[in-house]
Amino acid sequence: MTLRHKSAAAILFFQMLFILPAFALLSLRDGAFEPLTLIAGAVLVLFNLLQYNLLRTAFRHIDRFSLLAAQFLWSLGLVVLYRLSPDYGLKQFAFLLVGTLAMVVAMLLIRKSRDFGRWNWVFMALTLLLLASTLVLGRSTYGARNWIRIGSFSFQPSELAKVLFVIVSAYFLSTRHRLLSFIPYLAFTAVCVLLLVAEKDLGAGLLIALGFLVMFFAATGRVLLTGVGLGVLGAGAWGSYHLFAHVRTRVEVWQDPWSSYQDQGYQIVQGLMALASGGLLGVGLGRGMPGAIPARHTDYIFTVIGEEFGIIVGILTIAFYLVFIVRGILIALHARSVYDAILVFGCTAMLSLQSFIIIGGVIKLIPLTGVTMPFVSYGGTSILASMIQLGIIEGVAEKNGRADEEEVELMGGESL
Amino acid sequence: MSKALYDTMAFAMRYWFILIIALMLLTLVLVSRREYRERRAVMGEVSRYIGYLEITGGADDVLGERIGIMAENRVGSSHNCDIIISDPSVRKTHALIVKRGGEVLLVPMHNGDTRINNRRATRAHAIFTGDLVQFGDISARVFLKEPAGEEGGAGDDTTA
Numbered sequence: 129m130t131l132r133h134k135s136a137a138a139i140l141f142f143q144m145l146f147i148l149p150a151f152a153l154l155s156l157r158d159g160a161f162e163p164l165t166l167i168a169g170a171v172l173v174l175f176n177l178l179q180y181n182l183l184r185t186a187f188r189h190i191d192r193f194s195l196l197a198a199q200f201l202w203s204l205g206l207v208v209l210y211r212l213s214p215d216y217g218l219k220q221f222a223f224l225l226v227g228t229l230a231m232v233v234a235m236l237l238i239r240k241s242r243d244f245g246r247w248n249w250v251f252m253a254l255t256l257l258l259l260a261s262t263l264v265l266g267r268s269t270y271g272a273r274n275w276i277r278i279g280s281f282s283f284q285p286s287e288l289a290k291v292l293f294v295i296v297s298a299y300f301l302s303t304r305h306r307l308l309s310f311i312p313y314l315a316f317t318a319v320c321v322l323l324l325v326a327e328k329d330l331g332a333g334l335l336i337a338l339g340f341l342v343m344f345f346a347a348t349g350r351v352l353l354t355g356v357g358l359g360v361l362g363a364g365a366w367g368s369y370h371l372f373a374h375v376r377t378r379v380e381v382w383q384d385p386w387s388s389y390q391d392q393g394y395q396i397v398q399g400l401m402a403l404a405s406g407g408l409l410g411v412g413l414g415r416g417m418p419g420a421i422p423a424r425h426t427d428y429i430f431t432v433i434g435e436e437f438g439i440i441v442g443i444l445t446i447a448f449y450l451v452f453i454v455r456g457i458l459i460a461l462h463a464r465s466v467y468d469a470i471l472v473f474g475c476t477a478m479l480s481l482q483s484f485i486i487i488g489g490v491i492k493l494i495p496l497t498g499v500t501m502p503f504v505s506y507g508g509t510s511i512l513a514s515m516i517q518l519g520i521i522e523g524v525a526e527k528n529g530r531a532d533e534e535e536v537e538l539m540g541g542e543s544l
Numbered sequence: 545m546s547k548a549l550y551d552t553m554a555f556a557m558r559y560w561f562i563l564i565i566a567l568m569l570l571t572l573v574l575v576s577r578r579e580y581r582e583r584r585a586v587m588g589e590v591s592r593y594i595g596y597l598e599i600t601g602g603a604d605d606v607l608g609e610r611i612g613i614m615a616e617n618r619v620g621s622s623h624n625c626d627i628i629i630s631d632p633s634v635r636k637t638h639a640l641i642v643k644r645g646g647e648v649l650l651v652p653m654h655n656g657d658t659r660i661n662n663r664r665a666t667r668a669h670a671i672f673t674g675d676l677v678q679f680g681d682i683s684a685r686v687f688l689k690e691p692a693g694e695e696g697g698a699g700d701d702t703t704a
Contacts (some may be wrong), residue, residue, distance in 0.1 A: 134575045149557060153557055409559070410558050414554050440566075451572055458580065535590050535591075536586065
């Protein structure tokens with residue numbers, strides 16, 4: 129009986145074979161060889177390698193495959209961002225460094241997840257404070273009032289509120305069993321979603337509402353109640369369609385972006401044309417025309433990937449998200465306490481819903497609501513939130529691994 | 545470097561990127577699947593055991609060895625046994641260790657010399673963690689994972 133880790137060196141090697149040629153190609157883009165670009169690529173390879181190995185040494189049982197999937201996603205994101213503007217790439221890399229730190233902190237904190245329940249009211253208050261803060265201090269970007277600017281530093285509170293929402297949910301769903309005792313939690317969710325809709329941050333509102341339903345169903349298994357929740361969500365969507373002009377515009381644009389091609393439909397049309405011009409194989413890195421797409425470095429980054437790398441790579445990217453989801457669910461199923469299980473499941477659900485909402489919006493499968501593509505999109509708060517969620521997942525994986533190791537060693541086996 | 549040359553290179557590199565990303569995904573899926581299966585097999589094996597016997601007395605080469613106890617075990621020197629102790633003082637089928645309800649019972653067979661805490665066992669006796677059992681000249685310390693008779697509440701919490 130021996131628990132063994134399979135070698136993942138091949139995956140890291142392929143990662144290098146992707147990043148270095150991509151940056152080498154970009155370094156030749158402006159007609160002359162640009163050594164700095166190649167160095168940036170080498171730094172990224174080194175960062176991924178170091179991060180992987182240091183984390184593995186410090187935490188023996190982390191889930192290496194989720195980490196590798198996430199590493200590929202942000203490497204692809206960095207290639208595209210560097211191609212759009214080296215400035216975006218460098219800033220994003222700095223965010224990643226901070227994010228890694230946040231991830232490690234989350235992994236360490238999750239060891240004490242038993243004590244989180246005591247802080248639940250603090251978490252709830254903090255979530256509401258973050259969400260309400262944008263109503264007062266907020267600044268509008270692309271129609272949504274979801275940014276706060278302090279000096280030259282700006283951040284998006286709803287991203288962090290998402291993570292806090294998962295933590296609060298995990299506490300309620302793991303400790304409450306009777307229907308009536310869920311009322312504070314239901315009220316909390318409703319207030320969160322309403323605040324987000326009032327700020328016109330529809331993407332985050334939809335994300336929290338859907339995340340709530342998925343987590344509630346996974347934790348309690350109540351079909352009827354989840355159905356009612358789905359009905360309330362549908363009624364809410366219908367209501368906001370009739371109440372708010374900006375929701376109506378979104379749906380109309382989704383139905384027929386071409387009729388308002390010059391104004392509201394512009395972004396969707398540009399995205400669709402970029403995807404179409406890319407076709408199956410893409411037009412080649414650096415040869416597309418992403419300049420025409422609004423929000424190309426954040427929400428619409430998938431169209432740049434689709435245009436320059438082709439839709440095959442786009443589908444492979446979605447497959448990396450799927451690997452991430454499957455690993456996350458396996459970790460959740462394996463968790464030794466209900467709280468940890470719901471926490472990991474919630475983080476996985478949030479990240480996967482987020483990628484579904486934005487990719488679905490970009491390809492016109494569902495109405496477009498602005499959220500970032502986890503790990504890929506440019507954005508400090510977005511990367512930070514995604515990394516904290518990854519940290520929570522890895523932290524529980526580490527706990528699982530340690531419990532497994534103890535069980536195996538008890539029976540005279542070993543864990544390598 | 546001319547723009548045309550860059551365009552050709554970028555155009556050609558598309559295939560490389562698709563190939564590498566596809567290979568990366570494939571390796572990721574295959575390696576993680578293989579590790580998951582192995583892990584599940586090992587953990588499945590581990591969870592089949594309800595405890596173990598640690599050999600504390602007898603031939604030197606088996607001292608300290610841990611033998612897993614399952615829900616039903618035959619102890620003896622025969623190869624058909626679940627817990628095989630090859631020693632001349634141990635009968636072919638020497639004893640049974642079975643889990644009945646919350647208890648783990650040691651059932652001596654065929655007048656073999658079976659002792660629990662140095663007292664000869666003549667009928668089925670419950671054994672607990674820390675007990676010293678002897679089969680012929682071989683003695684072993686008992687360890688049970690979930691102590692029989694204790695509430696499974698803590699265990700229930702942890703398996704959810």
